[in-house]
Each structure stands twice: as structure tokens, then as C-alpha cells.
Amino acid sequence: MSDKEVGKGKKIPGGKGFRTPGLSNVQTTSLFRAVNPELFIKPNKPVMVFGLVAITLCVGYLGYMHAVKENGQQLYEAVDSEGEKYTRRKTSKWD
Template sequence: MTNKEVGKGKEIPEKKGFRTPGLSSIQTTSLFRAVNPELFIKPNKPVMAFGLLAITLCVGYLGYMHAMKENDQQLYEAIDSEGEKYTRRKTSKWD
């Protein structure tokens, strides 16, 4: 088979004189490849999109929880002069 038959009209560069980009062209140990798979696996766009969506939703949910906690802190427990506890709404000096 020639290069034209393999690629159906697309020519494949010969191995001689060309190097493949990245770390896949160098010799590494299996341990290095197992510990650093992101260097050897080609990117998967649907998985990246899902991960980005998941991280965005998690950060948004944390922001929502923080905002709800801020809104709930309008009441606090106070003690009057007789020593009794009661719930009081926070007031501002401007009110």
C-alpha cells in the first residue's frame, strides 16, 4: 500500500525526519505514564465540557448557600437587663 491508498488522497508524512509532538515521542516508564496520564491521552472535549459545567454548578451552589446564610443572619439572641434571653432583629445605626 502506498501513502495515497492508506489516506484516500491524503498523504501521510514519512517517519524519517519527523518527530511526533509532545512526550509521546520519548521513552518513558509505565509508572510515569500511569502517574501523568494527561500528558499522553488526547483531550476529550465532551468530558471537558461536562467537567466545566460541573465545576461551574458547584461554585454557583456554594455562592447561593453563602448568600442564603447572609440573609438568615437578620436575627440574633440578646439578653436583657434581667438576664432573660430573647431573639432580636439586627438594626442599623442608620435606622
């Protein structure tokens, strides 16, 4: 297998038109690399799985809190214009 030159003298083994992934061959400033690290760091699957599980648990907990609040609304006994009593949930003027 022959080596093919890429960029500034960097060689890729095998070199049949394959490029290195990412922006490792592009000249950038340190500020650009600091602001956009995801372009230069190799993906880490265990960290991605942990992040996905953490986000899912957070969204699930928020949904649970919302459901508990909805179910916990207080009921009161109301009387309609015909004098019949019925139970009703308390509502605000904003609903």
C-alpha cells in the first residue's frame, strides 16, 4: 500500500482517496477550537449514553411532577343555577 499526502505533509496509510474525519487538517485558531470542541474531539460513546439517560430521566421527572400537580388540584363543591351540587376542580383565571 502506498501513502498519500494530505494537507501539510500528513500521510494517510492506504491513501486511495480517503480523508481523515473532522477538521484536524484545517488551520484554526485556539479560540475556535475552544469554542467548538465537538469538531475536534473523538466521540465518546459511554459519555453519550450517560448524557442520553440523564436527559431522559430529567424529562421524565418533569413529566411526573406535572402529572402529580394536575392530579393534586383541590376539588370543591359547587352549586349550579338550578340548585344542584357537584364537585369541581379549582381553576385560576389564567386557565
